[in-house]
Amino acid sequence: MMKRFLSLMVLLALVGCEKPHDDGWLGYGEGDFAYISAPQPGWVTEMGVERGKLVRRGDLLFVLDDAQQQASHDQAQAALAQARASLTQERSNLSYAATELSRQDNLAKAGAGTPSQRDQALTQYQQSRARIAQLEAQIRQMTASLGGAAYTLSQRRVVAQTEGPVQDIYFRPGEYVPASTPVISLLPPANVYARFFVPETELAKVHLGQQVRISCDGCKPMTATITFIAAQEEFTPPVIFSVGNREKLVFKLEARAPGGLPLHPGQPIQVRAL
Numbered sequence: 001m002m003k004r005f006l007s008l009m010v011l012l013a014l015v016g017c018e019k020p021h022d023d024g025w026l027g028y029g030e031g032d033f034a035y036i037s038a039p040q041p042g043w044v045t046e047m048g049v050e051r052g053k054l055v056r057r058g059d060l061l062f063v064l065d066d067a068q069q070q071a072s073h074d075q076a077q078a079a080l081a082q083a084r085a086s087l088t089q090e091r092s093n094l095s096y097a098a099t100e101l102s103r104q105d106n107l108a109k110a111g112a113g114t115p116s117q118r119d120q121a122l123t124q125y126q127q128s129r130a131r132i133a134q135l136e137a138q139i140r141q142m143t144a145s146l147g148g149a150a151y152t153l154s155q156r157r158v159v160a161q162t163e164g165p166v167q168d169i170y171f172r173p174g175e176y177v178p179a180s181t182p183v184i185s186l187l188p189p190a191n192v193y194a195r196f197f198v199p200e201t202e203l204a205k206v207h208l209g210q211q212v213r214i215s216c217d218g219c220k221p222m223t224a225t226i227t228f229i230a231a232q233e234e235f236t237p238p239v240i241f242s243v244g245n246r247e248k249l250v251f252k253l254e255a256r257a258p259g260g261l262p263l264h265p266g267q268p269i270q271v272r273a274l
Helices: 002-017 067-110 115-154 200-205
Strands: 025-031 034-037 042-047 060-064 157-159 164-169 182-186 192-199 211-215 222-229 249-256 268-273
Touching: 025 249, 060 182, 067 115, 192 200, 192 222, 192 268, 200 249
Parallel strands: none
Antiparallel strands: 025 192, 025 268, 034 182, 042 060, 060 157, 164 182, 192 249, 211 222, 211 268, 222 249
8 A cells, every 4th residue: 555655656746847848839030031133234333221221112222333224325315316306307398398299289270380390299298208107116116215225224223122121231332243143131021920840749739820929038929820831840950959849850830920020030939829
């Protein structure tokens, strides 16, 4: 009897000493960075931001050399101006040709003109109309070309299409940037989310669309929704490994909230299911 009593006391002591898994799942803040590049290569001539600066839509980020693009724009603009001047002159010629044709028609009706003079006036009138149609077509094409040149020139000044703090700058003034190579990275607030890891033994407790409570040192608790559950397990990442969280195999999960979470990438968090 005494032996059974001692065994029961030992069992109760062990249960009492066992620390429940109530610290939540460990993880950290993460973000989908926006990498800003230019569609064409060039030399960086001006940097409008610094690391850590909060930028708004429309803020200047950086400028690439634009001498070639400016020259192409000016050339297209000059060609269009010349074509428009030619069109104005040709319309004046058409007015004169129309007046001359009308005069020859009146002379022919009065029997004072000659057929050859009228034919010559008609030919000049028709040729003037043809030149006007040709110039109008050229002007439409040149206008489109000027618009393209203006757009290409504007792309040398890269402005922010989203807002967020500047995370990193990869090129500085005086450096050459290949086409489509990121120059700056931003982190839009809406792109910040929570990444955490659940032991395989607890995976059945979570599902997509489930709400979780996120907490961290010095911040207010926040609610997010699970949007991703990894299909395969992985070893516990070193960044969250601890004596109290030493399960070898865990599943990576992500949780997001409308407008993003007020976290910093890499910031430690604890996550609990709701």
